[in-house]
Amino acid sequence: MRLSIPLAAFAAGMTALALVGCSTTAEIDSSGSEADGSVTLYSGRDETLVQPLIDLFEEQSGISVEVRYGNTAELGALLLEEGDRTPAQVFLSQDAGALGALSNAGLFATLPAETTDAVPAGFTSTDDTWVGVTGRARVIAYDQQQLSAEEVPASVDSFTEPEWSGRVGIAPTNASFQAFVTAYRVLNGEDAADKWVADLAANKPQIFDNNRAILAAVNEGVVDVGLINHYYWFAQAAETGAENMRAQLSYPEAGDAGSIVNVTGAGVLTGAATDADALALVDFLVSAEAQQYFVDETFEYPLRPGVDAPAGLPALDSLVNPDLDLADLESLAETQSLLGKHGLI
Template sequence: MAGQTITLYNGQHEQTTDALVKAFEQQTGVRVKVRNDDEDVLAQQIEQEGSHSPADVFFTENTPPLARLEEKGLLSPVQRTTLSQVPSQYDAASGDWVGVSARVSVLVYNTTDLTPAQLPKSVLDLADPKWKGKLDIAPSETDFAPIVTSIAQDKGDAAAVSWLKALKANAGSHQDPDNETLVANVNKGVTELGVINHYYWYRLRDEVGQKGLHSALAYFAGGDDGYLLDVSGAGVLKSSTHQAAAQAFVAFLVSQAGEQVLTKSDSWEYPVGSGVTNPTLPPLDSLHPRQFDLSQIGDGTKAVTLLQQAGLL
């Protein structure tokens, strides 16, 4: 394998992937050519390229793009020894892709404007008109889609659309293009609260320092529709002409060495492979997210449809 070059289509955060790639190259002698883009854009490109795709591995921030390729039969089964390093709830039931890291959806709030006692216990409560002009949303973010799917599966599609329309009304002009903007707005007091994945707040804390921090995180009630674990994953393309090297890269991602790279990076994600933990975060087993099978999220098309019906996409 040493001396080979594989192509990675990367939808994960670039800084995290760069650190993982560097460590893998040093360990194996395999060179990794990285193409960075939005994970949905990359998934669409792989579909269009079909059996001629130059991609060997697809690494995503969320599972729906992997599920799309899985459904179309474009992924090779991940090696069993690799899958065995990760609890099965973080992998595809088919074994076509493996979970690498996890984030939890949380509420971020401005600590000057709100106290913990004033915070909603459920994501559904954000539809209350009392949050009009105070709520910030980033509906086009891929992290938001699983919450929409969760509500639709629990309450029905009509209820999910009604909830989304209420959020749109409450947010008004505060519909941000990404979670980085959302968390910055809440921290500055432009808005008072919003839903994000936890790591955006930790990265903001690194950026502004303790003196510049005017926000905090809070969890919804255990099992709430908005309290989810989102998983980053990776899979090998069936069309890859470097199957062994591609499988080795995916195996590295969930190995102790790979997960330690993740833990020591500034990604602030939870490693899910090889029993590695991130001591700088609340323990993963101390969280109480909704028990939501990753297969229930599917390829993300339902969430997109509902967001479009609500006028948020």
């Protein structure tokens, strides 16, 4: 079931949770005294991507999974509204920002060290309330019939210049774009972020619903460049051949706010702190088998050591911004307010 909860509701909820951010989290009981052979998952990732993996988990574990699908912002708003009454036991998020914000509200239990230790520090929570599952790099898709690789800016700051008016595609309601803007705020400060968003909005960007639509627009010559996650391009290239695509990829320079590596991730809700089935699902998501699934099917970076990234991707550590702690991407409410202030959402 796909939800329809406005982003404004999530922003309002995030503002409210800032007032209760010191809530206490429960400790996971790894003995799982309340396992009953079923688990309820709220997934902020697409059904077409996630359901085959859920089916595999059910087959291997014998645990049935009831999944409620929606985008990350919608489900974040729903979790805040439901609070302790939520039927959700596990939340799978599209980005680290929503995970951090919900963790601050005290909605996640603390995971066992053996779960969070499966992923290197820097790609998971600093307090063990959620664990990173996959990595996704922010990139610039460009129309090679209009631009050479050398003509693509190395920094997203360039896209506020007059020469790029009307030529840039963005998806401001998308969680990944909002996480990027949050990173811009964290790295460059609130004043700089306010100016950048204002200038970008004034530069008449073309607005799309999601990364996939942006990539299609670049491929069709509708826009010259678009800000997306890397794996959309790799998935398209695997289907059609990179040589048949107008859209090509450029990676912003290391350290630029546009070059962040965000993560998907999962947490166990406090009400399921003693449920072994919930923990089993999270452990499965960071298992070598599931990580390989994401490599093969979604072209995302695996986070578990020993699983190789998809062919053709730059080394993950070459893209990571050392000045950015993913835990700092939690302030989604402020980012959504900023985007709303300048008319982008």
